[in-house]
Amino acid sequence: MFRSLCLSLTSCGLLLLCESSQAEDWRYSLRAGAASVPRYSGSDERVVAPLLGAEIVSPYGVFLDTDKGVGWAFDEEDFGLRVYIGASDVRKDRKRGFKGSDELNGMGSIKSRPVLGLDGTYQMGPIVLEASFEHALEEDDDNRDTGSAWNRLKLSISMPLYQGSHGKLMGSLNSQFGDGDYVRTWYGVSAAQASRSQFRAHDTHGGLVSRGADLTWSLPLNEQWSVSTVLAVQYLAGDAARSPIVDRRMQASLVGQVVYSF
Template identity: 35%
Template structure:
């Protein structure tokens, strides 16, 4: 537990957006520092907070949501949580690896309002519902030095396979490390296969007839860049405050989609966590 805390364990930029109504269409890579607990020690982290982002990828409307955090890492490498799903992760020298079962949220073509916030968008009326998918998350990370971490994650659908697959490459570095505060910068590039691009950014002939959007068939390729800054402040050994702020930029065929109202969208979150 001490080792994980020194590393500034919970970088909540991806986490917050998975937990709330402002969730992106697909999961984000997890901080490699969360791959496993220290030898002989399990780590449990609980938290609560809020997140905001676009109502769907490409929307010009913002949505905020309440969000809860749960994350457990066992000494043997097993982990389970709201951000990482359920799986196994470990490290060998500078290399880290993990395999997990997770969930990719779906998308509604109507405004939905619930206890955790707003989801869906009436702007997409006629596009139909994109159902959520159970996904396999396969990741490998490399930390050649204390000031840099690289990660590659594949997100493969196990259900709703026509929703497609995603490959993400991420880079992160601490801009500042103090006794109680850590400031981190992260960059993620996301690539989607043809099925993924057609599901989330395409418009089929039948969807065009029902929605009024022009038919559009995007190709596989890079579809998003994401920049984020995260600040973690430790009140003591157990309690911490986590804030993230960033921007998502749709690119290439995704950015040209007729359902995209805004290519660039701010995202953010804040969480209070308790670790023991």
Template identity: 55%
Template sequence: MKSLKRCTTVALWAGTLSLATGSAALHAEDWKYGVRGGVASVPRYSGSDERTVAPIFGGEIISPYGLFLNTDQGLGWGHEWGDLSFSTWVGPSEERRDKNHLGQGSKRLKGMGQIKSRAQFGAHLGYDLGPFELGATVTHAVKKNDNKDTGSAYSQLQLSIGTNLYEGRLGSLDASLNSLFGNADYMQTWYGVSGTQAANSRFSAYRAKGGLVSNGLDLEWTLPLNEQTKLSTLLSLQYLGKEAGDSPIVDRRMQTVLGTQLEYSF
């Protein structure tokens, strides 16, 4: 079950739109290419009660040898062995701005500093149980700079279980449940407020501990228009855990993403 990719901050699909972070290109018999475009309504950052409409643009190339290049993950390799699948990749991490910028960030975060994108390594392991698909995805973003507030290395783990609810004349409807976990550096980078940040912003200091980031539900409806074109719509619900939800930058623990995109493959 392939889902849309997650977006920056809560998701611009990812991130992204897809909250099944580990969907990746696998073995192909021939070179394959794809492009997509659409729009998504997303929170301005994880925990925000402000929303914005952001454009979706993307593409991918899949080689016959399992190598792939796409705008969601970057450069990687994937393969399937029966019901077991594995992929690994390197690409850019998410980012967050402390001002309104092209559908990202928010001026409410002024003084928090920019979390800049940096190199990120990822790996996904999936297992097909017939009606259900289990997935585990781990990512590690490398250190950006010596700024402990926004430049530290961090890691996250996502566990998911997905299934197909409907497949027929009206297309297909897929659902997945997922849980996201982050280490202490991840939580502090995205939800913590250091003393320096507190002095420069409207927020009080907050030290975030590692652990559960969020639990979520994704629903994706896909309608094939012809052999090469399909229309996909995603509704993603993410409820932030206590450690993230107690952060002073979080105004709403329930985060929703709604997006639609047109995909063309050849």
């Protein structure tokens, strides 16, 4: 199934690549900043972590991004499409540096694994509709509790709230959905995990994971330098919200960074 999906997305990308007209120059950007985030989804503990990133975009839309991975992007006036292969997030069952929490002792760590992603955007006047789909591959050790393949879908709608001499402020509303494997991996507690941890067993099903809102403020300083701040709030729902590992349904993140483009 994964090979068929890769082949379909690759064929689609090549077809659009032949029909698209991209910028003639390579583009580069460097990012540096910090983020205040929960230690894991549902945690009431927080951590402030440094952020460092870079992106390279070729004249034909092929890109390499330290956040997303490697992929290809197609943009027209009202429609955009991006396919990529990257790495999934991780969750450690110990507090190690900027990752994990001792509260999860016995749950087992969720390791990073390859992710196939597809993002699409459509603009209607000032309103932008976006859909983002990710498929994570199964881990080699085939641990059903933490290593199953999963699928996640995020739908969002955004629009500018302010644009002027003080920069641009964008507002966004979103909903996230996960299949049964996704919700079980991140919010479920199996009988084996319950026997090793402080949590009771918790069966889960696929469906709505969270509803959220973002505020993004960006300010260009000159042609190369800009600063941005993102305040993101997610409110867990369904089986995710009822999970015994969730201490706080309302999850807030604050990210600030400086971007240098050339």
